[in-house]
Amino acid sequence: MSENEVNPTISKSTGLPRKRFYRARAHSNPLSDSHFPVSISPSHVDYSRHYPQLFPSAGQADSSKRIQFADVGCGFGGLLISLSTLFPETLMIGMELRDKVTEYVKERISSLRVANPGQYQNVSVVRTNSMKYIPNYFGKGQLSKMFFLFPDPHFKEKNHRRRVISPFLLDEYAYVLEVGGIIYTITDVEELGEWMKSCLENHPMFEALTEKELEADPVVKLLSSATEEGQKVARNGGQTFQAVFRRIVPSDQTS
């Protein structure tokens, strides 16, 4: 009615989008054909759309700065928001298959940008099927961190091939990660935790971080505390299982 009419999907007190208007199903079939636009290649990713303040002009003039962190299956974006201020100089992106959830994260980022001028300019989100299109967004060795937090467990054996951590998909993750880059996984499902750990252990291009390295890494603490799923698990007093591995050069390739 008046100009003061507020958008009901945005919370009056915080200015952030309200989750209940972005409810989505918990699962999405990664095997089905996708009908959202997909970047043809990493050089086609429009940085000016994702990071308008850092890339004011359209086109790809400034290729010096690339996305370095990818949160695969970012959900409601809790981790990204924490990382954004922890690594203000690093470009990061969330990838999510469910369109409503992606919309929520988009709104959340733009509200945060408005409320905190100059902040959260380094974070964005894209709706995509990361199991199919990771190489369309990142080039070889481009990423320094990849996150897989509380992925869909896909319990049935027949559906194991839908799991986001699998022996063959790790080949693609190893391709987009730089040598020394780190892959973070966490889940509250013990069986999946074992699975992710054994996939990574058996892959020739990954090695586990030592206890010491895990303690020194500030990001490890965020895995269980920053995400909505992690907080839910903590509220219910659940256990979490994490596997953090580094991308290495496979031993038979050292020349």
Add this chain to the structure above:
Amino acid sequence: MDSEPKKDIEVAPALIAVHPDQCSVAVAVGHHLRVFDLLAGSAVSLTDDSGASPFHTDNIRAIRFGAKGKLFVSAGDDKTVKVWSTQSWRCITSVSSEKRVSAVAISDDGTYVCFADKFGLVWIVDLDPPLHDKKPAPLLSHYCSIITSLEFSPDGRFILSADRDFKIRVTCFPKNPLNGAHQIQSFCLGHTEFVSCLAFVQAQECPQGLLLSGSGDATVRLWNVESGALLDTCEVATKAGLLESDGKAEDHDHAVTDLCTVLDGLLVAVAIQSLQGIILLSCNVSAKTLSVSKVVSIGGEAFVPTCLASPSTGTLWMVTGVSTLPGCNYPALARVRVISGIDVEQEPVIVGDDSIPGGEKLLETLQGTASVDDNAFLAAAEAVKTAMGHLLIKKQYPSENRESRKKCRNDRKLKG
């Protein structure tokens, strides 16, 4: 509603392969595998000690010569891969796949055979020792995408796999590939539709070769496999005057179905859906460019090739045909034609049936009959095109009928 498109999906195009020294020619139509010995001038009778007869029980989807002509491999919808010795034409190894096979490749030294299944997995078998019912090991995987083509790089360092999701993956071929090939060299990204075929251009100045790819987006592209860089794009359908230059290939009418290098890649023959003939591209290796050299139309009959093959000479073998044609009583329809004298300078010659290598005997062997029926082949090409569309083009669901589609959802049906 379900039965009709299903029928289209099941048809398979006729395939052709030629021995690199033009010792023999093989044609596969449906489950039939026909081989003609050009040196002896007679049909080859294949033998399979495992006693399987016919050798394949469903549509053959991939055939090729390998290991410098010493081996031949055939595979398809019957989930079996058969490796034949081209000396004796005996099946030396057979492999069972869990899923239907869509592409095959043989390493140059003849040690390994790779094949891709319908779920995007690439498997590998070593041929030493050759045994029946060998167990394949998984090599690499495209995430649930149909792999359309597999190819070793000429130097053997890489194995390339092209898929329905517009991608070409270049993977380092490891020393012990039975443990899997985990190291990805590059992705060749740029096609905007399914990638249908791959071929390498070899040249002295470029020992690892340049890669050519054909796609449903009606283009042929040239790539550097080491970096994945796109070097040139040739809009073949537009250049050949099949498409208005501004007309997007929206209707997929001019998908590139096959590519074949002639004279070691000096020229590239391209087969396009709905084109009665072929397009010859010239590839300039030092400038890294592709351009249309000429369009060769095949006069006298309607001939839309479904598959191309060429030995190292300037001869191009072409086949058109389909495994089954609804409403037609020829079961395995095929038509073989040859273009000879392909060279940069001279005009290529379309060889008549009377002067084809191997003569009428060859035609009888490979086509199943020496006589041909024009209309059937046009219908066959059309059926192949529809089948390819169903298989490889992503279905579009307009938002208008979204609600009605939701009603048909399986989980809702149960409640209803």
